[in-house]
Amino acid sequence: MERIYSVGQVNTYIRTMFTQDFMLRRISVSGEVSNLKYHTSGHIYFSLKDESGVISCVMFAGSRRGLSFLMKDGQKVVVTGSVEVYERDGRYQLYAKKISLEGAGALYERFLALKEELEEMGMFAPEYKQPVPAYAKTLGVVTASTGAAVQDIRNIALRRNPFLQIILYPAQVQGAGAKESIVRGIETLDRMGLDVIIVGRGGGSIEDLWAFNEEEVARAIFNCLTPVISAVGHETDVTIADYVADLRAPTPSAAAELAVADVRGLLEQLAVCERRMENALTAKLDAARKRAKNCRMRLAYLSPESRIREKRQLLADTEHRMQEQMLNIVKEYRHRFLLLAERMRGLSPLDKLSQGYSYIRDGEGRTLTSTQQVERGSVLDIRVTDGRILARVEEIRKGES
Numbered sequence: 001m002e003r004i005y006s007v008g009q010v011n012t013y014i015r016t017m018f019t020q021d022f023m024l025r026r027i028s029v030s031g032e033v034s035n036l037k038y039h040t041s042g043h044i045y046f047s048l049k050d051e052s053g054v055i056s057c058v059m060f061a062g063s064r065r066g067l068s069f070l071m072k073d074g075q076k077v078v079v080t081g082s083v084e085v086y087e088r089d090g091r092y093q094l095y096a097k098k099i100s101l102e103g104a105g106a107l108y109e110r111f112l113a114l115k116e117e118l119e120e121m122g123m124f125a126p127e128y129k130q131p132v133p134a135y136a137k138t139l140g141v142v143t144a145s146t147g148a149a150v151q152d153i154r155n156i157a158l159r160r161n162p163f164l165q166i167i168l169y170p171a172q173v174q175g176a177g178a179k180e181s182i183v184r185g186i187e188t189l190d191r192m193g194l195d196v197i198i199v200g201r202g203g204g205s206i207e208d209l210w211a212f213n214e215e216e217v218a219r220a221i222f223n224c225l226t227p228v229i230s231a232v233g234h235e236t237d238v239t240i241a242d243y244v245a246d247l248r249a250p251t252p253s254a255a256a257e258l259a260v261a262d263v264r265g266l267l268e269q270l271a272v273c274e275r276r277m278e279n280a281l282t283a284k285l286d287a288a289r290k291r292a293k294n295c296r297m298r299l300a301y302l303s304p305e306s307r308i309r310e311k312r313q314l315l316a317d318t319e320h321r322m323q324e325q326m327l328n329i330v331k332e333y334r335h336r337f338l339l340l341a342e343r344m345r346g347l348s349p350l351d352k353l354s355q356g357y358s359y360i361r362d363g364e365g366r367t368l369t370s371t372q373q374v375e376r377g378s379v380l381d382i383r384v385t386d387g388r389i390l391a392r393v394e395e396i397r398k399g400e401s
Contacts, residue, residue, distance in 0.1 A: 015085040024083040056093040076102035140189035140197040145170035149252040156256035161263040173201040178211035200231030212239040231255030359383040
């Protein structure tokens, strides 16, 4: 009778067969990345394909420390790992332990090895970095004479500082003999005593930029007594020269901006500062003039001559007020005197006499107001307006008006 197996038994058997195959326990497979997915858990799921087939791959989060680049669909890679069966689904896949770029991957591994070696030697240490002068007067450039990089550096540098002296060493930056040409350029410009040197070129593939990953170039930059700015490729391109140089610029244009101070902007700032100083000085002079004017006014006010003049004016004003007050008092008393004089004139006997009345006294000088005060034969003294009349009483009539 034929034996019947379960699905799980078959999957387990196949898994055992894969496990016992020594070649599948460590194998390197090349192909193109497709269906790439970075999982939130940290695992990477993708497929590896070529013209003849496709194989599923996975790299667990614990193995990603060996991944030195960001994977993308369409990349040509070499995946090293083991082929095993996922027993639950009954499918096999490649469990990646290491992934490197195909072709450029070998160069990249050389790059990492040299980078690690030079870093251990201390050539990337910050204490060996030289400061780039703030106001460079002479600039050396090591790059190709016909590339866009030298034109960008020249245009930007001279626009920022028209007085800058630029010395170009036309170096070969790609292909055979490039590293030797770059080294000669660095050493030649270093002997000229320039302020700063830019070493770089435009963008390209890792193969095109490889001359700047050579150890000879790195040592030439490290031994250079002149500050060196590395400007190789685009912003995403990183070379050994970038690590060794005193300053790294993402592009040649950026290197020119880092190496050359913006003199025009500086002159504008100086002009602004000059205007501010002039305004401040004018304000201070105006304030000093105002204080001097106030001091002169205070001095004129507090001087003895001014005080005497002020006192004289005060005395004159007081005298004037006293005269006015005296005149007012005299007028007031004169007015009162006239009133009293009028009142007295109304009571004066002389005034009565002038109206036809007379004033009579007896012989003893007593005023007579009644008939009972006289007797017959008494002598009377009668006063009228123009003199006195002496008369003797002949008869006394009582009761007659």
